Amino acid sequence: MTGSDPAPAVTGTDEHLSPRITLEGPLVLQSGVSLSPVTIAYQTYGALNADKSNTILICHALTMDQYVAGPHPSTDKRGWWDALVGPGKVIDTNRFYVVCSNVLGGCMGSTGPKEINPETGQPYGLQFPVITIRDMVQAQARLLEQLGIDKVFCVTGGSMGAMQALEWAHRFPDRITAAVPIAGSYRHSAQNIAFHEVGRQAIIADPEWRQGNYLEEGTTPHRGLAVARMAAHITYLSEPSLHRKFGRKLQDRDSPTYGFDADFQVESYLRHQGYTFVDRFDANSYLYITRAMDYFDLAEESSGQLANAFKDSPVRFCLISFTSDWLFPTAESREIVHALNANAAKVSFVEIETDKGHDAFLLDEPEFHGTLRGFIEGAATSVGLGSANKETSSD
């Protein structure tokens, strides 16, 4: 399903199946640090049209990557938005050219703490500079330039992907037509910073982390990373969904063992989540990306007024939130809607009723998919991108 690439890709290391592009010149980060070279790994789906107007940029969440659809190269699963992205699907790759890049700081081929620091010949580890959501978006913008794409039809993503979509609308309002931030916020809350800090402390507490130098030293802080993942995973779900799925059901036994085995199914599930995560994710990347989310605050960046972040924005917005999402609750999307309304921006907002919590943006939620399909359709028509085949035939 990977489409043709309009720009030559730099060949990456063997472990990465994605094409990679090295940005021309250094990337000046929000911290002031100049980072060079910066390589970005990305996937594309569908084909770029003749006037290069049909790009949908998908921004991934904390622990996701550029493998949006189709088989994932290092797990036995499909891409994280495979339900949404593909021929004839909500994000229809017969019509749109879908691009998703691994974020700066990530661990699936883009420059990040596990890649080699050219100054030392060793993995960056904690020598890697702290990055922000703005830095991730700057790297994406540079990638798209080098791919010859001046204007993006739509930027979308859930969770940290929503933060990136908002940053795109804030920084590059003239380079995107539409933005769909899903289950996101304009700033990371105190509670969310606190949960991230627990995860980071769990990693740092693991002696195998070796002050961040575990790659050189041949160790893996898998226990710390697993604990971080377990704590985070609870926040992605909701109490009602945990209750519905597991309740207090015992795991493969009729009565409690009165011990510390995973007596309850929910414990067994959580341990599985923790210990499979460590096979596919880098502990230092987890530190850097959680930190980037913590620093995100579009209001603070805009003289304390979120409305200033979207002054006279020409972008069409669609905000989507989920009723049972307590990590990025609806109220935070609503604040963004108010800020956009204050600018008389084009904004639609849908709160989807579901008990599936934050992770609902990854799941098969018909009302969510219908909302996204409808918005994309309308926005596409407004810029002359035509309409879906089945709608054309019914005209």
Next chain:
Amino acid sequence: MTGSDPAPAVTGTDEHLSPRITLEGPLVLQSGVSLSPVTIAYQTYGALNADKSNTILICHALTMDQYVAGPHPSTDKRGWWDALVGPGKVIDTNRFYVVCSNVLGGCMGSTGPKEINPETGQPYGLQFPVITIRDMVQAQARLLEQLGIDKVFCVTGGSMGAMQALEWAHRFPDRITAAVPIAGSYRHSAQNIAFHEVGRQAIIADPEWRQGNYLEEGTTPHRGLAVARMAAHITYLSEPSLHRKFGRKLQDRDSPTYGFDADFQVESYLRHQGYTFVDRFDANSYLYITRAMDYFDLAEESSGQLANAFKDSPVRFCLISFTSDWLFPTAESREIVHALNANAAKVSFVEIETDKGHDAFLLDEPEFHGTLRGFIEGAATSVGLGSANKETSSD
């Protein structure tokens, strides 16, 4: 403020300032294990009256202990309910004889994993049997018997203390007049089991835990225990209270450092919570007590029907919950109220409006204190325990 003890106390080890009593005969646990000897450390406040009818038994929460009021021997703080317990206070030690014992499995002088296993001469560690809320309550009941107290006027406590108060009402309805379960539940939810499991995994992941034998080996799993505490601490608060207290405020700096220091006040606060906790709590006790809470399910114990747990109960109940408590939400107290109503039990129920989350039961919440004062007053009058002085003078 410690009152006179009606029964001779066994002298404990020097580090424990509380009197301790060794139960006569073994304690047969819910798991079937017979544990012996069992020693219980306890504090008392006020004086037992002539007919031994004025006892209020306070049951402590997961990380609390028997030091309810007055100075705590190993921290520089006052007891955890010092705001409520004392002369003239809501739980008036001029009128009532207050007893609080360290739970079985605890680490402040009662028999638990850090005490010496007489069979080996070494600390129990993981040789300690898994205990339950029922076991804790059985131990309390035996303690009270040995103190010569046949009937308790009121059993109360918050969180795990509420579980014990409910277990008392279930097991010994004729031995208590009133029960006040605060911010509790009749069973631990899947989400709460999940959070506990994260804490346990954090402790077990710490190599200094040494398979539970850290005391013999002279190590301390302080990093794992601190991470467990940090994760748990978030659940004791609410997002609005974290936002009000910390928001995104930086710690002693004007701009972010773009590093992994505790840039945000909430991080600094959380680290402090984690690293002060390890000075006063035993990691294995944390494993055992969280496990006891996980196993608690009064409905399951009563043929799946919570109402059966309180059949024809003569106990006067007052349930108290807090609006922003997402660990033990109001809905769970309400289920208990429904079960009590189905038995035509005497029950009052108050949900207190507060943004302080689960920890509100430890804080100065005037409506909560007023509710508790009013209920105790009414229940005391109903059993001829007289009324408070100021009310007597206004008669």
